[in-house]
Amino acid sequence: MSNLEIGLASFPVLMGLIFLRVPIGLAMFVVAIGGLYAVTDGMAMGLSRLKHETYSTFSSYSLSIVPMFLLMGHFATLGGMSSALFRAAEAFLGHRKGGVAMASVGACAGFGAICGSSLATAATMSQVALPELRRYGYSGGFSTATLAAGGTLGILIPPSVILVIYAILTEQNIAKLFLSAFIPGILAAIGYMITIAIYVRLNPGAAGLREPIPYAERIRALLDVWPVLLVFLLVVGGIYLGWFTPTEGAAVGAAGTGLIALLNRGLTRHTLVQSFYATARNTAMIFFIVLGAALYNGFLALSQVPQELSQWVVGQGMSPWAILACILALYLVFGCLMDSLSMILLTIPIFFPIISELDFNLVSLAAMQAEAARDVLAAGVPEGMGAEMLEGIRAAIAGGAELTREQMDALGIRVTQVMANRIEAEEVAIWFGILVLIVVEVGLITPPVGMNLFVINSMDPKTRMIETYKAVLPFVASDIVRVTILVAFPGITLFLLRLLH
Amino acid sequence: MHKVFLALARFMAVIGGAVLTLLVLLTCVSVAGRVMNTALHGEWAQSLMPGLADRLIAMGVGPITGDFELVEAGVAFAIFAFIPLCQIGGGHASVDIFTSKMSRSTNRALQLVIDWIFAAVLILIAWQLFQGMLEKMRYNETTFMLQFPVWWSYAASLLAATVSALVGLYVAAARVVEIVSGRIILHGQEGADA
Numbered sequence: 001m002s003n004l005e006i007g008l009a010s011f012p013v014l015m016g017l018i019f020l021r022v023p024i025g026l027a028m029f030v031v032a033i034g035g036l037y038a039v040t041d042g043m044a045m046g047l048s049r050l051k052h053e054t055y056s057t058f059s060s061y062s063l064s065i066v067p068m069f070l071l072m073g074h075f076a077t078l079g080g081m082s083s084a085l086f087r088a089a090e091a092f093l094g095h096r097k098g099g100v101a102m103a104s105v106g107a108c109a110g111f112g113a114i115c116g117s118s119l120a121t122a123a124t125m126s127q128v129a130l131p132e133l134r135r136y137g138y139s140g141g142f143s144t145a146t147l148a149a150g151g152t153l154g155i156l157i158p159p160s161v162i163l164v165i166y167a168i169l170t171e172q173n174i175a176k177l178f179l180s181a182f183i184p185g186i187l188a189a190i191g192y193m194i195t196i197a198i199y200v201r202l203n204p205g206a207a208g209l210r211e212p213i214p215y216a217e218r219i220r221a222l223l224d225v226w227p228v229l230l231v232f233l234l235v236v237g238g239i240y241l242g243w244f245t246p247t248e249g250a251a252v253g254a255a256g257t258g259l260i261a262l263l264n265r266g267l268t269r270h271t272l273v274q275s276f277y278a279t280a281r282n283t284a285m286i287f288f289i290v291l292g293a294a295l296y297n298g299f300l301a302l303s304q305v306p307q308e309l310s311q312w313v314v315g316q317g318m319s320p321w322a323i324l325a326c327i328l329a330l331y332l333v334f335g336c337l338m339d340s341l342s343m344i345l346l347t348i349p350i351f352f353p354i355i356s357e358l359d360f361n362l363v364s365l366a367a368m369q370a371e372a373a374r375d376v377l378a379a380g381v382p383e384g385m386g387a388e389m390l391e392g393i394r395a396a397i398a399g400g401a402e403l404t405r406e407q408m409d410a411l412g413i414r415v416t417q418v419m420a421n422r423i424e425a426e427e428v429a430i431w432f433g434i435l436v437l438i439v440v441e442v443g444l445i446t447p448p449v450g451m452n453l454f455v456i457n458s459m460d461p462k463t464r465m466i467e468t469y470k471a472v473l474p475f476v477a478s479d480i481v482r483v484t485i486l487v488a489f490p491g492i493t494l495f496l497l498r499l500l501h
Numbered sequence: 502m503h504k505v506f507l508a509l510a511r512f513m514a515v516i517g518g519a520v521l522t523l524l525v526l527l528t529c530v531s532v533a534g535r536v537m538n539t540a541l542h543g544e545w546a547q548s549l550m551p552g553l554a555d556r557l558i559a560m561g562v563g564p565i566t567g568d569f570e571l572v573e574a575g576v577a578f579a580i581f582a583f584i585p586l587c588q589i590g591g592g593h594a595s596v597d598i599f600t601s602k603m604s605r606s607t608n609r610a611l612q613l614v615i616d617w618i619f620a621a622v623l624i625l626i627a628w629q630l631f632q633g634m635l636e637k638m639r640y641n642e643t644t645f646m647l648q649f650p651v652w653w654s655y656a657a658s659l660l661a662a663t664v665s666a667l668v669g670l671y672v673a674a675a676r677v678v679e680i681v682s683g684r685i686i687l688h689g690q691e692g693a694d695a
Contacts, residue, residue: 255525
């Protein structure tokens with residue numbers, strides 16, 4: 001067998017092991033070692049990699065952001081912030097039809113801003129919101145489904161562990177990814193609220209109503225959430241403004257939520273130890289998958305599979321949009337079976353080279369040149385520029401044509417195809433990352449194995465799983481609508497990025 | 502027996518958590534120092550209180566030298582120290598949608614094989630980490646800023662990796678006892694399967 005064939009043969013073997021319940025990290029590890037053995041005809045290569053690869057993976061400075069964000073999330077659950085957020089959201093939304101459920105989604109969005117994990121967000125908010133939902137007469141399945149969907153905001157709204165992993169895998173800027181995740185995250189929250197509004201009108205029995213409360217009390221409830229806002233602005237703003245690296249931002253955030261928990265008396269010796277346990281379990285799970293994926297991707301690269309595969313796909317001559325749609329659909333299907341992090345680590349090294357080979361025309365050279373030219377002309381026509389030249393430039397801008405080298409020289413600007421390509425590559429990488437983030441998160445709430453569904457359902461023993469399954473489908477539909485919109489209009493995702501860069 | 506290993510795994514998790522917390526604090530102090538140092542060098546501080554600003558800088562108000570080297574070494578140890586608890590609690594991510602249709606005894610046999618492979622892999626990791634450490638000792642490699650030998654960090658991680666391998670072996674052995682005696686020793690897995 002050639003190396004390429006060995007690489008291709010590793011997919012079914014890996015999938016077989018995973019479906020036999022072999023932990024995903026372990027499966028990748030074993031297949032990688034076996035694959036390296038087959039490709040290099042001996043154990044030496046695999047073993048010598050292990051000498052330093054485990055340590056260098058675990059000691060990676062950029063990956064150290066992950067345990068720190070996890071610790072931050074666990075401290076956040078201890079700080080009583082979840083109930084403050086819920087009270088504030090409930091004060092403003094609670095009197096509407098389905099308002100308490102909307103408030104749960106709003107509070108989840110707020111909590112997502114200081115927590116990078118979906119499960120932690122879903123579990124924490126459920127403790128606060130589930131009893132309230134029951135008190136106002138919301139049906140069990142609808143309540144659990146709302147919180148399961150709301151929990152995905154934990155990852156969609158930055159900071160987000162998955163985005164960190166994506167950034168490292170594809171060598172993108174974490175700050176820019178966080179920035180771009182913001183609008184899609186807000187859209188997700190709004191989409192869920194609209195879903196709730198429609199749902200309660202179609203199923204009037206699913207929710208009760210309560211009286212509006214006065215504005216003075218609403219403002220007071222809102223003031224209680226200032227620590228959340230402070231930590232969020234400090235962490236995300238600080239990373240974005242370059243005050244500190246993402247890892248330092250995570251450390252500041254962990255210290256901040258720890259301090260809040262301490263001041264609110266949520267942090268005792270017992271809860272501290274419990275949050276260490278939870279951080280330990282999550283961190284170990286994630287890093288074992290990261291290690292397995294690092295080895296497996298190393299083996300794949302050696303067997304040339306990603307390169308050959310991306311060339312083959314591009315060679316098929318399919319429309320880039322069709323390929324993108326296929327990839328996203330594949331994630332939706334896999335999301336029904338696998339957890340989001342494993343999916344990202346397993347697939348991005350294969351899909352990302354394909355996507356970066358495609359041309360989505362997000363950036364047009366003519367438009368970039370026109371913008372630069374307008375900036376120059378707005379400050380006044382440069383001295384010594386002939387009327388004919390000026391006329392030519394104006395005509396090119398108006399007609400959407402590219403400027404000639406002489407025209408650019410006359411303006412004193414230089415916008416080349418290479419620059420446009422570089423920006424296009426970055427925008428595609430960020431846009432694709434956000435789309436993948438959303439579709440893998442849909443996996444958390446799709447039956448039969450959506451993790452969020454399990455977590456929330458286990459917290460509400462009276463509600464049967466099947467009721468949660470039924471009630472979550474409208475939320476899944478809202479996710480799919482949102483993905484479609486974001487695919488069709490890349491400018492929505494890239495709006496903040498383009499505005500600020 | 503189970504209590505001993507569970508206590509060991511929990512102990513490692515707490516140590517790892519404590520190290521992680523220390524790294525968080527260290528990083529925060531370093532960030533605060535850097536921000537203050539920049540401010541003290543800035544126009545505002547230099548014009549208003551030049552003497553005080555310079556004295557503070559001389560006292561060492563600034564980022565901690567080589568903080569990221571400590572973070573790297575510490576976080577590697579912490580992650581190795583976190584593995585035992587994940588191992589003993591069956592916390593690794595897996596896909597059980599297909600195996601849930603299989604019979605209970607098939608699942609038990611499957612779990613036995615998986616845990617033995619896992620134990621072997623954890624032993625392999627610890628062993629190769631040891632080999633890697635010997636290499637770093639042989640070449641006397643030191644870190645860039647703080648100039649401490651790299652093998653120190655390897656040694657700390659090796660300690661935790663050895664405990665992981667031991668716990669991995671225990672879990673694998675406990676599966677055998679479970680099958681032979683019919684008792685349930687490891688509870689974590691049952692919950693995760695539900």
